[in-house]
Amino acid sequence: MTTPDFSIITCTLNSDQWIKQSIRSVLRQNSVSIEYIFVDGGSTDGTLKKIQSITSPYKLLHRPAAGISDAMNAGIAEATGKIIACLHSDDFFLHANVLATVAERFNTTGCEWLFGRTSNLINGKLRPENFKAPIYTRQALLKGNFIPHPATFVTRELLQKSGGFNTELRYAMDYDLWLRLSMLSTPAQLNFPLTAFREHQGSLSTANRMAALREDLQVRLKYAPQDPLARMLHLARFHFRKFRQLVQTNQKYAKPA
Numbered sequence: 001m002t003t004p005d006f007s008i009i010t011c012t013l014n015s016d017q018w019i020k021q022s023i024r025s026v027l028r029q030n031s032v033s034i035e036y037i038f039v040d041g042g043s044t045d046g047t048l049k050k051i052q053s054i055t056s057p058y059k060l061l062h063r064p065a066a067g068i069s070d071a072m073n074a075g076i077a078e079a080t081g082k083i084i085a086c087l088h089s090d091d092f093f094l095h096a097n098v099l100a101t102v103a104e105r106f107n108t109t110g111c112e113w114l115f116g117r118t119s120n121l122i123n124g125k126l127r128p129e130n131f132k133a134p135i136y137t138r139q140a141l142l143k144g145n146f147i148p149h150p151a152t153f154v155t156r157e158l159l160q161k162s163g164g165f166n167t168e169l170r171y172a173m174d175y176d177l178w179l180r181l182s183m184l185s186t187p188a189q190l191n192f193p194l195t196a197f198r199e200h201q202g203s204l205s206t207a208n209r210m211a212a213l214r215e216d217l218q219v220r221l222k223y224a225p226q227d228p229l230a231r232m233l234h235l236a237r238f239h240f241r242k243f244r245q246l247v248q249t250n251q252k253y254a255k256p257a
Helices: 019-027 047-052 068-078 098-109 138-143 156-162 173-182 209-223 228-253
Strands: 006-012 034-040 059-062 083-086 113-122 125-127 152-155 188-199
Touching: 006 019, 006 068, 006 098, 019 034, 019 047, 034 047, 034 068, 047 059, 059 068, 068 083, 068 156, 068 173, 083 098, 083 156, 098 113, 098 152, 098 188, 138 173, 152 156, 152 173, 156 173, 173 209
Parallel strands: 006 034, 006 083, 034 059, 113 188
Antiparallel strands: 083 152, 113 125, 113 152
């Protein structure tokens, strides 16, 4: 059997409202072979019907009530592709050449993992990120997670070596994984958007911003140098980000006067 270029893992749970656009963005990818894996947590809406309407080959795993990290790990365990990406059911690739672009960069750089940027889809409109990502270094990553989950691609071998996602974490499982990957290999960095991240009030990261920030700090302190000054700096950044997040959330979802 020929090894697919990519394994795309999409975790679902009552994703009927968004999943059609996500599926379409995967199926239209050019010039690469794809293994498409869905991990469903027990959907009771039209999610499974939309998945089952796909005419291309796919795999559907059922993982009810086990959590998103467990679901992604189940997909990774099933994956046979050279490169793995976890594309959530409310996110989507921005154009038909995203995976071809990623494959070309893996080939030319010899990297074991790679990340690009995302555009934010808010109230039906694509918007650019509101910050400029720093040039990757492990030290920069320890200051804050600037690697977007939907635009990150990892070789299957490196992902398996890292141990996958930490199932004890609810929000910062991606940041925890990036920091472990950074101890094994240096990623390639693309400074343009590959995927759209859909922000809405029902999304896990949007609905639980403060809890996510606290868990993010917990992960950062786990991997950061343990001297008192470094700890104080991380705590100061946390309080600044908490205030900034409150302001940004109010601005994004404020209704026009």
